[in-house]
Structures are given as C-alpha cells and as structure tokens.
Amino acid sequence: AQSVAQPEDQVKVAEGNPLTVKCTYSVSGNPYLFWYVQYPNRGLQFLLKYITGDNLVKGSYGFEAEFNKSQTSFHLKKPSALVSDSALYFCAVRDPFESGGYQKVTFGTGTKLQVIP
Amino acid sequence: DAGVIQSPRHEVTEMGQEVTLRCKPISGHNSLFWYRQTMMRGLELLIYFNNNVPIDDSGMPEDRFSAKMPNASFSTLKIQPSEPRDSAVYFCASSRETGTGSPLHFGNGTRLTVT
Numbered sequence: 558a559q560s561v562a563q564p565e566d567q568v569k570v571a572e573g574n575p576l577t578v579k580c581t582y583s584v585s586g587n588p589y590l591f592w593y594v595q596y597p598n599r600g601l602q603f604l605l606k607y608i609t610g611d612n613l614v615k616g617s618y619g620f621e622a623e624f625n626k627s628q629t630s631f632h633l634k635k636p637s638a639l640v641s642d643s644a645l646y647f648c649a650v651r652d653p654f655e656s657g658g659y660q661k662v663t664f665g666t667g668t669k670l671q672v673i674p
Numbered sequence: 675d676a677g678v679i680q681s682p683r684h685e686v687t688e689m690g691q692e693v694t695l696r697c698k699p700i701s702g703h704n705s706l707f708w709y710r711q712t713m714m715r716g717l718e719l720l721i722y723f724n725n726n727v728p729i730d731d732s733g734m735p736e737d738r739f740s741a742k743m744p745n746a747s748f749s750t751l752k753i754q755p756s757e758p759r760d761s762a763v764y765f766c767a768s769s770r771e772t773g774t775g776s777p778l779h780f781g782n783g784t785r786l787t788v789t
Contacts, residue, residue: 589775600678600765600780601717608775647717651775661730662707662778664717 559584559652563665570638578633578668580648590631591649638672678781686787692754695784699768708751709765756788
C-alpha cells in the first residue's frame with residue numbers, strides 16, 4: 558500500500574533564509590508525487606508535481622522539490638523564504654500501479670511552516 | 675475557471691439533524707473526491723467518484739454517511755443523523771482522470787459544527 562510521511566509537524570525559518578519541508582514516501586512502483594499548500598480557511602492548492610524526468614521540479618511561488626529515488630524522498634525547498642509562505646504544506650503520493658489504475662492519492666499529515674520576519 | 679464550488683461554507687446544526695453538503699466540480703473534470711479534515715485525524719479520504727460512479731467508499735465512516743453524484747457537475751455528501759464527532763471541515767476536490775498524474779483541485783470547504 559502506498560504511504561507518505563512528513564516527519565516534522567512544524568518548521569520555523571527566518572525570512573530570507575532557505576527553507577526545506579521534508580517528505581518520504583513508500584510505493585510499490587514508480588510514484589507520482591505532489592506538494593500542496595493550505596492557507597487558513599482555504600482548500601489545498603497544488604504547488605508542484607513529479608511524474609518522471611528531471612529530479613528537480615519547479616513549481617508555483619518559487620518553490621521547488623527534489624525527487625530522490627534511493628532515499629524515497631521528495632523534499633520541498635525554496636531558496637529564500639517569505640513571511641507570506643507561512644502555511645500548512647502537504648505532500649501526497651499516488652502509485653499509478655495501485656488501485657486498478659484509478660486515481661487514489663494519499664496525503665501526509667501536513668507540516669506547518671512559519672516564516673519569522 | 676471558477677474552481678470547485680462548495681456550499682454552504684459554514685453549517686451549524688444540532689445533533690440528530692440531517693446535513694447535506696454540496697459540490698460543483700470544475701467542468702471537464704471526471705474524478706471527484708470528498709475529504710474530511712480534523713486536527714486529530716488530518717486529511718481523510720471519504721469517497722471518490724470516477725465518471726459519476728463511486729469507485730472507493732472505504733473511507734466513509736459509517737452508514738450515517740452517504741454520497742451521490744447524479745451528474746458530472748454536482749455531488750452531495752449527506753450525514754443523517756449528524757453527531758458532534760462529525761464536526762470537521764469537509765472538502766470536495768476534482769481532477770481530470772488519471773494516467774497523467776493530474777493534480778486535485780480543492781474547493782474552500784464546508785466547516786461543519788454539530789452541537
């Protein structure tokens with residue numbers, strides 16, 4: 558069964574510093590991996606995804622993520638954090654070979670990012 | 675693109691009452707998902723539909739919960755009778771079908787409070 562783990566409930570970083578939000582996954586085949594962001598009183602918004610190809614994926618708002626197959630990780634990164642990046646971040650995984658090919662996405666528990674001015 | 679539209683945004687009801695949550699997916703999307711979010715349990719998948727057909731309802735907590743998708747542009751999640759432990763934010767999401775790793779598009783949720 559597919560699963561995803563976000564080992565940190567909260568990450569604090571000073572504005573202007575680089576940030577990393579960690580994610581590890583477990584699937585039987587090659588995964589589809591996603592990052593979403595949730596602002597207060599809003600639904601989740603898609604940031605970026607990895608399907609295949611270049612291990613470094615770039616997404617919205619200057620975020621990027623690096624797929625590492627040997628470490629089964631897909632960490633979210635940004636070179637310079639903004640206060641407005643403060644939000645809840647979710648990693649998600651889909652195993653395209655599971656669930657009969659139908660789309661079943663498993664979300665992590667979320668990491669609260671706090672960017673300090 | 676109006677996005678996924680959910681109604682109502684907030685619902686406060688008394689224990690034992692019936693609650694109906696509504697969702698309009700993005701036009702052209704053929705997969706629809708209902709999620710529940712709580713502090714204790716995080717984001718839980720309740721049910722998802724593909725081409726209006728329920729594919730996986732294993733996340734539906736109990737028989738008090740039911741979901742329908744009568745057509746491609748509308749879905750409901752019903753709780754009858756409601757209980758205080760059903761209090762949560764309920765999200766609807768839609769996507770184009772699979773194979774390409776299409777992302778989910780979420781609505782802004784319905785915050786349900788059962789007293």
